Amino acid sequence: MKLQQQFLLLHSRFGSADPVSTTLDEIAKLLDCTPRNAANIVRSMSRNGWIAWESSRGRGRRSTLSFLAQAEDIAAQAMLQAINRKDVARAIGQIKIHRHSAALQEHLQGRLLSYFGHHAETSKDRQIDTLRIPIRQPLHTIDPLYMNLLAESFVASHVFDGLVRRSDSGDDIKPGIAHAWDTDESRTMWTFYLRKEVLFHHGKVLNSDDVVYTFERLIRSPRRTLYSFIYKQIKSVRALNPTVVRFELEEPNELFLPFLCTSRAAIVPKDLNQLGSYRFGTEPVGTGPFKVAQMNEAVCVMEAFGPCFQGRAHLDRVEIVHVPWAAEAMTGEAGGAGEGDVAADRVSPFHVIPNAASGSSGWSRIHSETTVRKFVTCNTQKAGPLTEPALREHLFESLVGTGGGAGDPGEAEKAEKALASAQLPPAVSGQVPVRLRIATILPYRDDAETLAGELGRFGYDCEVSAVSPEEFKGAIRLESDLILFSLLRDQDEELRLYDLYRTMAEHVDAHTRIDIEQLLSRTLREPRPEIRLRSLNKIESLLIRERHLHILSEKPLPTAYLPTVRGVTFNSQGWVNLRTLWFPPVMAGE
Structure with a gap:
């Protein structure tokens, strides 16, 4: 591996179709070794047929170096050796090293790509x-309590199970660890009947104590996580016997059952503490x-x-x-x-x-059928220019047609008119520039910078603050003027919209917040999914109408x-x- 890297260093310095003139001292300096070691390296490369070396003896005399092997072949050889040793991290490192050469990088990426996909081996007549x-x-981490990324949720969904699950179509909720469930007339008492002999990966049989531990762990956690509004409303969870668990909710919540389908509600073993909470994130035990x-x-x-x-x-x-x-x-x-x-x-x-x-x-x-909706919202709880409705009107008009093509085909023409005629509203026309802070997560830094550039054309001086998903849950949103984020519109859309609008209610004016909270309350009590979605759509219309929300794009x-x-x-x-x-x-x- 080291000899291959040394060849690539030489090639990057001297690479040419023609022989080049050099000395062992120059090669030793390039490879950061002694002239004696440089001579050994040159001999090894010559034996491998990678180079031709014509030595000239005598002080001050230069030798001739010719490259017989292609850099792409030697780099790919090093990568394949790393792959064969299952050292994919080193193989990826090969590509990073050669970023300066687009052709070489593309060649190496193609080689690495062959490592992925389906691979079958036959052992003892078995594939x-x-x-x-x-x-x-x-x-x-793929601990259901601590994971932040969708990739982590993807892995968790195959390692853990919940009490219930979504059907493949997403239209129905099917049995999971619980084979049946029922609720009382008030719809605050939910009873789940567990399958018998469900095994965790470490051999322990799952029982109702594991379910109780899982949800008490969620409830006790001070972390602000996705869907915490659901499990924080669990008044109690009790094991009635080894296969029966009863939840009591503080109030009716029709999103409770859909929440139990998510990876956040995956069941973990009660002996997790003995396994080690931190270690559990990378050495998880599920069913x-x-x-x-x-x-x-x-x-x-x-x-x-x-x-x-x-x-x-x-x-x-x-x-x-x-x-x-x-x-x-x-x-x-x-x-x-x-x-x-x-x-x-x-x-x-x-x-x-x-x-x-x-x-x-x-x-x-x-x-x-999943889509990603990217949007920007206004924080009108912060004292500043966005408390002025006319300015929000102007700001969002400036963004029509940007963000990747949301909306109908007429948006582009509408955008051209807006760009040609847009002016700052009279209330702020004397203030130049209008300074705004845009908050987002690190993966959306480029999107926020593009947004800042668009707004800069209309008199807005924007500063971008991009932070980790964990930091984004903190005070940064209420310290900013604009918030750029996205929504995954999938089978859990109801839960995601409810969580989003609860968060947005924290940074809109009091009148709009009251309307949002009333519609959210109505959503929680409505047993019919189509009516719940209608209430959530009313919140979206309200936020757009009041210029608190602007959809930048929606893509599958x-x-x-x-x-x-x-x-x-x-x-x-x-x-x-x-x-x-x-x-x-x-x-x-x-």
């Missing part, structure tokens, strides 16, 4: 199916179809859990690898994925999964390209469900 998936987000065999910032390896109560997964092993560059750079695909507690759209959630055996001819094209999650594969379904967030995937066995003679 072992491994699926390797690249993701852009690093995985920090799902896959158990984590290895997890660090570079890779997460999951293996099929045979005793899973839902049935064994068809795949034997899944390797999820952190690939830090944008997916479009590696695959040619533009588009997004999930980051943050709500959403982001940087990288495809399943990326491109090539079939290493058959190449692109075997690919099929599928997609989920990028299409996923997969090899010919069976059992393709999507989870609630639009990610491919690994539980059901399978690959036809390779037949003898094929």
Whole structure:
């Protein structure tokens, strides 16, 4: 590996189709070694057939160096050696080193891409199916209490199970760990009946005490997490016997059951504290179809859990690898994925999964119905220019047609008119510039900078503050004028909208806040999903009408390209469900 790196350093310094003149002293300086070591390195490269070296003896005389091997081949060789040792992090490092050469980087990325996808081995007349998936987000934790990223939720959804789950279509709620449930007339008392003999990955049988521990852990946590408005309304959770659990809510909440379908409500073992809370994030124990065999910032390896109560997964092993560059750079695909507690759209959630055996001819094209909505909101609780309705009107008019093409085809023409005629309203026309602070999460820094640039054309001087998803939950939103974020519109849309509007109510004027809170209260008490969604849509219309909300864009999650594969379904967030995937066995003679 070191010799290959030394060759690439020489090639980057002297690379040419023609022989070059140099000395061992110059090579030693470049490689940061002694002239004696430089001579040994040159001899090794010559024996490998990588270079030709014509030595000239005598003080001050120069030798001739000719390159016989291509840099791309040597770099790819080093990468393949790293891949064969399962050292994908080092292989990715090869690409980072050669970012200066677009052609070399593209060549190396193509080699690395062959590592991903479906790989089958035969052992003792049995096919072992491994699926390797690249993701852009690093995985920090998949503890349901602490995870922040959608990629972490994706992994958690295969390691853990909830009391109930969404159907594949998302229209119904199906049994999970609980095989049945009921509620009283007040709809504040919910009783769940657990399956018997459900096993955790470490061999312990799940019982009602584990369910009680899971939700008491959520309730006690001081963390402000997604959907905390649901579990903070749990008045009590009790184990009536080993297979029966009863929840008492402070008030009727029709989003309680949908919440139990999310990864946040996944059941963890009561002995988690003995396992170690911090360690649990990378060495989790659940009841799902896959158990984590290895997890660090570079890779997460999951293996099929045979005793899973839902049935064994068809795949034997899944390797999820952190690939830090944008997916479009590696695959040619533009588009997004999930980051943050709500959403982001940087990288495809399943990326491109090539079939290493058959190449692109075997690919099929599928997609989920999930979309990502990107938006900006105004904080009128902060004393400043946005408390003036006329200025908000002007600001949002300035943004018509920006943000990636939300709206109908006439938006572009409308935008041109707005750009030509827009002027600061009279109330602030004497103030130049109008200073605004835009808050967002780190993955959206570029979007916020673009937004600041657009507004700069109309007299707004914008400062961008981009922070981590965890920091974004804090005071920064109420300290800013504009907030740029996104919403994943998936099967959990009701929960996400409710959580979003509860948050937005904190930074709108008092009159609008009262209207929002009344509609949210009505939503919680409405048993019919279509009526709940109608109330949530009224809040959206109200926020747009009062110029508190401007939708920048709404795009479907990028299409996923997969090899010919069976059992393709999507989870609630639009990610491919690994539980059901399978690959036809390779037949003898094929």
